[in-house]
Amino acid sequence: MQSPDRVHLPTSVGYLLKEAASALRSAMEAVLRPLGMNVTHYSCLELLAQRPGLSNSELARGAFVTRQSMNVLLVALERDGLVSRAEHASSGRALPTELTPKGRRQLATASAAVWAVEVRMTASFSDAERAGLGDLLSRAVSSLRAEDPAA
Amino acid sequence: MQSPDRVHLPTSVGYLLKEAASALRSAMEAVLRPLGMNVTHYSCLELLAQRPGLSNSELARGAFVTRQSMNVLLVALERDGLVSRAEHASSGRALPTELTPKGRRQLATASAAVWAVEVRMTASFSDAERAGLGDLLSRAVSSLRAEDPAA
DNA sequence: TGACTCATGTCAACATTCTGACATAGAGTC
DNA sequence: GACTCTATGTCAGAATGTTGACATGAGTCA
Numbered sequence: 538m539q540s541p542d543r544v545h546l547p548t549s550v551g552y553l554l555k556e557a558a559s560a561l562r563s564a565m566e567a568v569l570r571p572l573g574m575n576v577t578h579y580s581c582l583e584l585l586a587q588r589p590g591l592s593n594s595e596l597a598r599g600a601f602v603t604r605q606s607m608n609v610l611l612v613a614l615e616r617d618g619l620v621s622r623a624e625h626a627s628s629g630r631a632l633p634t635e636l637t638p639k640g641r642r643q644l645a646t647a648s649a650a651v652w653a654v655e656v657r658m659t660a661s662f663s664d665a666e667r668a669g670l671g672d673l674l675s676r677a678v679s680s681l682r683a684e685d686p687a688a
Numbered sequence: 689m690q691s692p693d694r695v696h697l698p699t700s701v702g703y704l705l706k707e708a709a710s711a712l713r714s715a716m717e718a719v720l721r722p723l724g725m726n727v728t729h730y731s732c733l734e735l736l737a738q739r740p741g742l743s744n745s746e747l748a749r750g751a752f753v754t755r756q757s758m759n760v761l762l763v764a765l766e767r768d769g770l771v772s773r774a775e776h777a778s779s780g781r782a783l784p785t786e787l788t789p790k791g792r793r794q795l796a797t798a799s800a801a802v803w804a805v806e807v808r809m810t811a812s813f814s815d816a817e818r819a820g821l822g823d824l825l826s827r828a829v830s831s832l833r834a835e836d837p838a839a
Numbered sequence: 840t841g842a843c844t845c846a847t848g849t850c851a852a853c854a855t856t857c858t859g860a861c862a863t864a865g866a867g868t869c
Numbered sequence: 870g871a872c873t874c875t876a877t878g879t880c881a882g883a884a885t886g887t888t889g890a891c892a893t894g895a896g897t898c899a
Contacts, residue, residue, distance in 0.1 A: 550818060629846075661827055671701055
């Protein structure tokens with residue numbers, strides 16, 4: 538098939554993974570832009586809806602960015618009245634964050650749009666294929682993190 | 689399972705896709721950093737090795753960045769003597785680019801390292817699963833691009 | 840108690856990438 | 870030829886994200 542220590546791009550799982558993630562990101566940004574949001578913006582709100590009280594660092598990990606990046610986003614979201622952060626930590630240094638009603642409303646619109654993108658992406662899949670893709674991706678993540686402390 | 693117009697993060701194919709791509713990128717950067725390269729840098733060299741004479745715009749599409757970004761990278765790669773660009777276009781405006789021997793040497797090391805990462809990522813997969821993942825990802829990309837002109 | 844480790848929030852400087860814009864070159868159409 | 874359309878290379882500005890660093894708070898252990 539191919540030489541054993543070399544990457545063949547068109548059939549490389551890594552390349553296809555990158556391509557799929559890129560296409561998904563583009564599609565998401567296309568539907569989020571008219572709503573005045575970007576992917577990280579939406580991800581932050583979605584995380585907060587499903588797990589209220591998350592701290593800046595936890596949100597950063599969930600959205601796959603650094604806590605510094607998430608922090609500048611949170612400052613903007615708080616300024617726009619979409620989230621509210623605790624003044625001071627009840628324990629440790631983590632400042633729990635929560636959605637405001639305004640944030641919840643904005644998220645509702647965005648979440649529906651993003652869901653439609655996900656549906657379109659997996660439109661040709663059977664239920665078994667959809668579940669299989671999720672399983673394979675999960676295992677790939679586990680394998681990557683197994684021997685590598687980074688990330 | 690879940691409400692029909694809402695995303696449930698831990699089981700969302702989109703979220704898992706983003707997570708896997710993030711983990712792969714981290715792993716690749718971890719092995720490329722000691723070599724003085726990053727992912728886009730490597731991608732550019734790999735593309736040129738497999739398809740010599742690619743133009744700036746074609747490289748950008750292959751590496752999933754804008755042509756502006758690829759251009760600044762190409763300028764740096766040419767300055768470092770890793771690639772050579774044609775002085776003027778033989779047809780149109782596209783300037784074909786090729787690897788120099790130095791670029792080929794650097795790529796050889798990087799390609800082996802990246803290949804090892806891909807092997808690790810799919811270590812627990814059977815051959816059928818590896819091929820299946822590639823097939824599912826390809827179909828997901830097709831579906832995303834089908835109705836959406838962006839990307 | 841004190842030292843150590845770890846996670847967090849935050850500041851600063853830097854790197855990377857993108858958006859917007861413009862001029863140029865070829866293909867197709869009238 | 871003149872027009873339109875598309876693709877390309879390039880410039881400038883801005884947004885976004887990262888690395889590096891530091892201080893703080895909590896837990897662990899001698």
